[in-house]
Amino acid sequence: MSNNTKWLASVQSLEEAQSLNECLPDILDMKQPAQGALGALPLDVVKNVVKWASGRCLTSATVGDLPMQVQFIEPAIMKMAETGVDYVKVGLFGGDEQAECLQELTPVIKQLNTPVIAVTFADRHYEKDVIKQVLQTGFSGVMIDTAEKNGRSLLDLWSVDALTDFVNVVKDAQQLCGLAGALRIDDIATLRTLQPDYLGFRSALCPDRKRNGTLSVTLAKTIASALQ
Ligand SMILES: O=C[C@H](O)COP(=O)(O)O
Secondary structure, three states, X not given: OOOOOEEEEEEOOHHHHHHOHHHOOOEEEEOOHHHOXXXXXXXXXXXXXXXXXXXXXXXXXXXXXXXXXXXXXXXXXHHHHOOXXXXXXXXXXXXXXXXXXXXXXXXXXHHOOOOEEEEEEOOOOOOOHHHHHHHHHOOOEEEEEOOOOOOOOHHHHOOHHXXXXXXXXXXXXXXXXXXXXXXXXXXXXXHHOOOOOEEEEOHHHOHHHOOOOOOOHHHHHHHHHHOO
């Protein structure tokens, strides 16, 4: 972890990853935006991107918008970890089953060699205690994102003060801290003052912010230079 905020770009294919060859993000994140906030890509696509990146940047991949039940989440984490990705990202979508699910996932996550990042959501019920649960479960980092991709951004939903508190709680716990959720290029200046470890982008990488469309290298370069 450093004081320099890094950037994460979500790509949906090997072609999109390759288009970023000249401006690789710090974390090349793999997800299927058309299948939800954390839509999962097929494992062979993830494997191919990891192979292509060959250590030039870190990689992460999401396991899908899954119900908070260990029978769905455990196999999805195990299979995604086998792709060789550096981080697996799992959404904490809340609900009555979440606490039990996290308890059951604890031995799985603690024994896995691949670090797992918990993704919480600014537009879902959020309790500060979730960070404590995440720590007990063995996650290596916490990210906040938006579950509903309806144009509302993280800063539309949470105040700078609330986000500052989130970053401080996560970083005080020595966890990797990421902020995402329909971030705009103009949000970078504000959000980097909070010193999260990274900012994550998909919508801002796509023309007209259409996150299911195709990523634009020009927009990626703009984001990269805004974070320099
Ligand atoms: O992990 C980062 C996300 O892919 C952000 O997606 P978004 O900018 O469309 O909310």
